[in-house]
Amino acid sequence: MKSIVSTRQRRKDARPQELLDAALSLFVEKGFAATKAEEVAALAGVSKGTLYLYYPSKEDLLRAVIRHNLSTEIAAGAQELARMGGPAGDRLQRVVADWWERILASPTSGVFKLVITELRNFPEIARFYAEEVVMPGTQLVESLIREGVASGEFADVNVQQAALSVLLPMVMLCLHKHSLGACGLGDPALEQPELFIRQHLALVVNGLRRGPARL
Amino acid sequence: MKSIVSTRQRRKDARPQELLDAALSLFVEKGFAATKAEEVAALAGVSKGTLYLYYPSKEDLLRAVIRHNLSTEIAAGAQELARMGGPAGDRLQRVVADWWERILASPTSGVFKLVITELRNFPEIARFYAEEVVMPGTQLVESLIREGVASGEFADVNVQQAALSVLLPMVMLCLHKHSLGACGLGDPALEQPELFIRQHLALVVNGLRRGPARL
Amino acid sequence: MKSIVSTRQRRKDARPQELLDAALSLFVEKGFAATKAEEVAALAGVSKGTLYLYYPSKEDLLRAVIRHNLSTEIAAGAQELARMGGPAGDRLQRVVADWWERILASPTSGVFKLVITELRNFPEIARFYAEEVVMPGTQLVESLIREGVASGEFADVNVQQAALSVLLPMVMLCLHKHSLGACGLGDPALEQPELFIRQHLALVVNGLRRGPARL
Amino acid sequence: MKSIVSTRQRRKDARPQELLDAALSLFVEKGFAATKAEEVAALAGVSKGTLYLYYPSKEDLLRAVIRHNLSTEIAAGAQELARMGGPAGDRLQRVVADWWERILASPTSGVFKLVITELRNFPEIARFYAEEVVMPGTQLVESLIREGVASGEFADVNVQQAALSVLLPMVMLCLHKHSLGACGLGDPALEQPELFIRQHLALVVNGLRRGPARL
DNA sequence: GATGAATGAGTCTTCATTCAT
DNA sequence: AATGAATGAAGACTCATTCAT
Numbered sequence: 001m002k003s004i005v006s007t008r009q010r011r012k013d014a015r016p017q018e019l020l021d022a023a024l025s026l027f028v029e030k031g032f033a034a035t036k037a038e039e040v041a042a043l044a045g046v047s048k049g050t051l052y053l054y055y056p057s058k059e060d061l062l063r064a065v066i067r068h069n070l071s072t073e074i075a076a077g078a079q080e081l082a083r084m085g086g087p088a089g090d091r092l093q094r095v096v097a098d099w100w101e102r103i104l105a106s107p108t109s110g111v112f113k114l115v116i117t118e119l120r121n122f123p124e125i126a127r128f129y130a131e132e133v134v135m136p137g138t139q140l141v142e143s144l145i146r147e148g149v150a151s152g153e154f155a156d157v158n159v160q161q162a163a164l165s166v167l168l169p170m171v172m173l174c175l176h177k178h179s180l181g182a183c184g185l186g187d188p189a190l191e192q193p194e195l196f197i198r199q200h201l202a203l204v205v206n207g208l209r210r211g212p213a214r215l
Numbered sequence: 216m217k218s219i220v221s222t223r224q225r226r227k228d229a230r231p232q233e234l235l236d237a238a239l240s241l242f243v244e245k246g247f248a249a250t251k252a253e254e255v256a257a258l259a260g261v262s263k264g265t266l267y268l269y270y271p272s273k274e275d276l277l278r279a280v281i282r283h284n285l286s287t288e289i290a291a292g293a294q295e296l297a298r299m300g301g302p303a304g305d306r307l308q309r310v311v312a313d314w315w316e317r318i319l320a321s322p323t324s325g326v327f328k329l330v331i332t333e334l335r336n337f338p339e340i341a342r343f344y345a346e347e348v349v350m351p352g353t354q355l356v357e358s359l360i361r362e363g364v365a366s367g368e369f370a371d372v373n374v375q376q377a378a379l380s381v382l383l384p385m386v387m388l389c390l391h392k393h394s395l396g397a398c399g400l401g402d403p404a405l406e407q408p409e410l411f412i413r414q415h416l417a418l419v420v421n422g423l424r425r426g427p428a429r430l
Numbered sequence: 431m432k433s434i435v436s437t438r439q440r441r442k443d444a445r446p447q448e449l450l451d452a453a454l455s456l457f458v459e460k461g462f463a464a465t466k467a468e469e470v471a472a473l474a475g476v477s478k479g480t481l482y483l484y485y486p487s488k489e490d491l492l493r494a495v496i497r498h499n500l501s502t503e504i505a506a507g508a509q510e511l512a513r514m515g516g517p518a519g520d521r522l523q524r525v526v527a528d529w530w531e532r533i534l535a536s537p538t539s540g541v542f543k544l545v546i547t548e549l550r551n552f553p554e555i556a557r558f559y560a561e562e563v564v565m566p567g568t569q570l571v572e573s574l575i576r577e578g579v580a581s582g583e584f585a586d587v588n589v590q591q592a593a594l595s596v597l598l599p600m601v602m603l604c605l606h607k608h609s610l611g612a613c614g615l616g617d618p619a620l621e622q623p624e625l626f627i628r629q630h631l632a633l634v635v636n637g638l639r640r641g642p643a644r645l
Numbered sequence: 646m647k648s649i650v651s652t653r654q655r656r657k658d659a660r661p662q663e664l665l666d667a668a669l670s671l672f673v674e675k676g677f678a679a680t681k682a683e684e685v686a687a688l689a690g691v692s693k694g695t696l697y698l699y700y701p702s703k704e705d706l707l708r709a710v711i712r713h714n715l716s717t718e719i720a721a722g723a724q725e726l727a728r729m730g731g732p733a734g735d736r737l738q739r740v741v742a743d744w745w746e747r748i749l750a751s752p753t754s755g756v757f758k759l760v761i762t763e764l765r766n767f768p769e770i771a772r773f774y775a776e777e778v779v780m781p782g783t784q785l786v787e788s789l790i791r792e793g794v795a796s797g798e799f800a801d802v803n804v805q806q807a808a809l810s811v812l813l814p815m816v817m818l819c820l821h822k823h824s825l826g827a828c829g830l831g832d833p834a835l836e837q838p839e840l841f842i843r844q845h846l847a848l849v850v851n852g853l854r855r856g857p858a859r860l
Numbered sequence: 861g862a863t864g865a866a867t868g869a870g871t872c873t874t875c876a877t878t879c880a881t
Numbered sequence: 882a883a884t885g886a887a888t889g890a891a892g893a894c895t896c897a898t899t900c901a902t
Contacts, residue, residue, distance in 0.1 A: 207422030463678030637852030
């Protein structure tokens with residue numbers, strides 16, 4: 001039983017994704033404003049006109065790139081975190097490491113650079129990012145920490161701030177990968193980012209265990 | 216004694232700084248490519264033509280903005296760190312907190328956003344940033360940690376990675392201030408960034424004291 | 431006897447006419463250059479590609495629209511005028527009124543707007559319009575007037591100019607219908623154009639009867 | 646006492662008018678949509694960019710062209726009509742002839758073609774034209790006719806329709822001048838349009854004198 | 861020095877036309 | 882025959898940069 005869809009149809013169906021991939025890559029590399037629509041089309045292997053068949057404007061393409069990549073990867077990661085048992089500290093380390101190693105390894109890591117850069121020019125993106133990415137992500141980590149605090153495993157810290165101690169370096173890793181890292185000028189300690197991720201999580205979890213040192 | 220400098224002269228001398236300030240503010244807000252040369256001039260209170268009297272091109276202006284702000288603030292902060300005594304952990308907390316609180320409060324905080332964004336389009340900037348900012352900055356923190364390790368105050372961690380655990384959130388704070396934070400959508404835990412800075416440093420230093428938890 | 435033409439065949443035969451109608455309507459409404467080929471196809475209920483099966487280019491479509499509509503209606507009207515008897519003045523009034531009322535009521539009225547607009551961009555159209563429409567039309571009226579002058583019914587006017595006094599308002603009526611009239615902003619005196627046509631012809635014929643007033 | 650305005654200033658002041666003239670000429674000749682912005686600039690002797698210094702878009706330029714030319718010429722003509730004495734018929738002939746001979750001789754004659762064509766794409770233009778041009782113009786002629794009817798000089802006709810019998814050919818003259826006339830294919834009777842204008846007005850006024858012939 | 865009018869290379873976007881299905 | 886995906890030439894508009902005043 002052969003598929004009846006024509007080559008044409010198959011290509012058409014793949015176009016949006018191909019364009020999104022090309023756009024992500026170039027927007028992350030050169031910035032949104034400095035990327036020409038034609039470059040995106042060329043990288044996706046189509047002509048300028050075809051790009052506009054799928055996205056009505058360069059700005060709409062940007063929105064689609066961000067929405068698509070954020071919903072896909074970020075949400076996916078968050079799903080798995082619900083499962084798993086064990087002490088909060090262990091779970092925190094395992095779960096966050098797995099989650100961000102996957103993000104860091106995927107092209108999605110670039111969206112953070114894009115978001116940081118373009119947020120202020122696109123208010124809808126700001127709201128979307130805050131509500132759909134930042135909030136769910138931090139709440140996930142916060143709930144793990146809160147659990148540890150409740151069970152006495154962790155000291156009585158400010159939970160929201162502690163979650164940021166966990167997460168901010170993860171985001172910075174993504175940014176670094178597409179800035180200094182991409183120029184071959186990255187910090188040598190980040191050449192194997194998984195190692196950094198693990199030590200960082202260990203450091204923070206260990207720090208949480210007995211309450212922060214007094215300043 | 217001819218200290219009677221004309222108003223014109225005084226304004227002229229101030230021009231480069233005024234232009235750099237205006238440019239920093241706009242480049243950080245809207246991005247380099249999306250900022251018009253004329254907007255920079257207008258914000259600095261001069262005409263388009265005058266801008267070109269001081270900087271031969273928009274790219275040169277960008278380079279000047281970055282160089283100027285990075286050398287000034289970052290280097291300045293680093294200087295003071297050399298002085299001071301006491302246990303490594305205490306010094307680390309005090310010194311890094313003071314240093315980054317000042318950066319975060321100043322317009323210089325924006326340069327990190329600019330650098331992250333434009334690095335890949337301006338190779339000289341990449342090199343300058345890596346050599347003049349990243350390296351000195353990390354080495355400073357690394358030497359404090361190394362000291363603590365040597366004295367037995369800290370566990371035997373990977374020093375470079377530990378320095379990044381200390382510093383990456385500081386940089387993220389700067390980026391956040393000029394992205395989500397500037398939209399009024401920032402994480403509430405960052406409304407008083409000094410509090411976060413202090414808890415974060417305490418957490419990490421505390422984590423260093425006992426050696427990282429096993430993963 | 432194979433009168434069993436398939437639906438497809440029937441539709442196919444009707445296509446050229448449907449396309450011409452759609453094109454006329456849109457060209458008159460929005461102008462030739464501002465009308466997209468795809469809009470014409472859509473209004474005719476076919477796809478873009480099909481349009482090009484029948485007309486090799488948008489310009490050819492325009493030519494066909496004009497030729498088709500002008501030859502059809504204008505020529506048809508002119509035919510009937512030859513027949514009929516009675517005084518020149520009466521025939522002039524009756525004949526011109528009938529003729530132009532029919533034109534004004536039909537979509538053909540729009541072609542005058544199209545012709546006025548596009549003449550200078552399409553020299554063949556100009557020649558066609560001058561020779562096939564303007565000349566036969568004016569000569570018809572001229573011959574009626576000339577007859578009246580010869581019989582002493584009319585004063586001795588410049589016949590060509592008098593024919594224009596008769597006809598120019600008729601053409602303007604067509605233009606008005608598709609400009610101000612179509613916006614609902616038309617002169618109220620033209621809400622029943624037949625009334626205007628009749629009074630106008632009466633006025634001119636009456637004016638011809640006594641010879642023009644001295645200026 | 647020399648003028649202090651610089652050459653630059655003088656050129657700048659003249660630009661809007663020069664651009665308006667160039668635009669009128671090309672829009673009338675080729676149509677709005679078929680005229681390139683750059684052509685207008687070139688005809689005005691400036692570069693593309695300069696055009697946009699004075700008019701924010703091609704559409705705005707069109708609006709300015711129409712408004713400027715209609716307010717200038719049409720209003721001017723209407724002014725003089727108020728003055729003058731004598732029988733209504735004589736005044737009608739003299740006044741309308743003078744008025745339209747001047748319009749026909751000026752580039753303003755082209756605006757009628759432009760208005761007819763673009764009205765439906767630009768609603769504001771439609772309203773402006775109806776209220777500022779059509780209404781004042783027809784009311785002027787209507788009041789002259791009404792005067793003649795009141796004094797018994799004219800028969801008791803429909804005044805609004807009669808005004809159109811007077812005016813529609815004048816407008817057609819303008820359109821003809823910029824369509825067939827401009828191709829050298831115009832009706833020979835219009836080679837001296839003033840002659841036509843005079844006979845037409847005489848014909849209509851004569852027709853008004855004793856009431857229209859019965860149809 | 862300072863200005864801002866002028867320029868034109870460069871971009872986004874549209875749309876007539878083609879052609880594989 | 883009919884479709885509509887794809888193309889790329891063309892056109893509106895922007896903006897970095899220049900230069901006469």
